[in-house]
Amino acid sequence: MLNGDMDLHSLIIKFRDFIALNWERILELDTQDESDALLIDWLQVNWEMLVERQIPNPKIILEIYGDGADNGRSSRIQFADALPTHRVLLKSKNRSLVFDHLNKKNVEIDEAPLTLDRFVSMRPDGWYYEEPPFDKALSFINGKEVVFNINDVEFILGHIVD
Template sequence: MEIYEVIDSFRRFAETSWVTVMNINGHIGWDDNPYFEDDWLQANWELLVEKALLDEGQFLAPYGYNTPPACRYIMKERETTHHLCCRKKNAPDIGYFFCRFGSMEAGRFTLRPPYNFVSARKFGQEDIVELAYSDLDFFIKTDF
């Protein structure tokens, strides 16, 4: 599969599973497991994206805003070897490190479906930006 197909499959999986996962989280109890959603997304990121795009012994940066290896769901001791990156189709010379999917509600980025936006960091900067998913191309970067 091509990178975009893998990323889009993950996005659609997360979107269609959202209601079920939030129902389960409601039964588990938010106070007892405040990182349930993050853990669920990270575990599936490793299984559905990392395994599809990388070879054995290669590891993507964790999904979301926390990037230390301890944020991984399995193989927590493994250092990142690759980053998923993106760039705007109309500005291919500017790159971003992908962080996570989200949506815009009343002009604010939210961490829930329909996952039509991406949160990302511009190369060389720490500031987070939100970009329309449909405007992006994705690629893998090893030199970071």
């Protein structure tokens, strides 16, 4: 639990719901934006506001979401010089193997929890896309992409060790 009845998993699911709900509108704005940074900046600022800032410990700075922001100094919007102290990890919800929808195989993720990169969806062509309904979580195992159903994982906080 982070604060009262709000836990990290719930914060992250609410973030996912928010980006899914507003995705069409932000894509419209992004196509009109000449900087090509509006979408990634929007994702990062909402990650910082809707997830990171809701964690009751102000000393926790999360790793960036997805590609982060196009900020010049860093990939963050606020506290641009701050280094991350924590990352969001994926853990099996049922302490069992989790099906990787991209590589079509079961994976053990609890021994070394994986870092959340971003939310995606799978299309019938078998590849993932950053688009609603954002019902999958993208991560990496030894540099190789893996995609898990968000109903099969739990999002937990992992401390970054120096």
